[in-house]
Amino acid sequence: MRLTCPLCGSRDRREFYYYGADTYLNRPAPDAPMAAWDDYLHLRDNPAGVTRDLWYHEQGCAQWLKVTRNTVTHEISAVELVAGPAAGGKGASE
DSSP states (O other): OEEEETTTEEEEGGGSEEEEEGGGGSOOOTTSOHHHHHHHHHOOOOOSSEEEEEEEOTTTTOOEEEEEEETTTOOEEEEEESSSOOTTOOOTTO
16 A cells, blocks of 8 residues: 655555544543543544544654545545644655
């Protein structure tokens, strides 16, 4: 599988670290019940079809990416930065 990093271009998926569903960005409030924190930390869906995942470009620009992909067909329909480029990260020209 290949991912197209917005900063580095098309790369093999082995350059990236898969983190999980992008819902991981929606963490409970600090004072949320323990059950909410337990769900957040331990329960994961395993859907067949379109998902939005977090990937870290570990061997590239060191950016977090939000990848929209289909787990059945392996089609990648979108790759976007979670935030702007981090200071000190490698750019597309390196």
